């Protein structure tokens with residue numbers, strides 16, 4: 640069925656009758672809310688986003704990453720934040736906060752026998 644996007648006004652072919660937006664881009668824009676000031680300054684928005692991510696618990700980060708479809712999580716800000724913490728924090732700190740420790744992290748600082 641043809642529907643009109645609530646954000647950009649374009650007509651689009653909707654798979655479900657609950658569809659309200661023509662694209663992921665419009666959907667994201669809609670979920671960002673009606674605060675158009677932020678959209679004019681994407682750098683500020685990004686800064687806020689990163690700040691909020693740094694407060695997330697290990698569980699929140701893993702949950703956030705798991706919500707991405709297919710391999711899109713690789714480029715997600717949650718994954719970026721996870722990698723940042725894996726690199727910056729010690730194994731003890733990571734375990735304390737509930738992170739899963741990847742093998743490369745355990746190998747850090749140890750001599751690898753070939």
Ligand SMILES: [Zn+2]
Nearest residue numbers: 644647661665
């Ligand atoms: Zn649209």
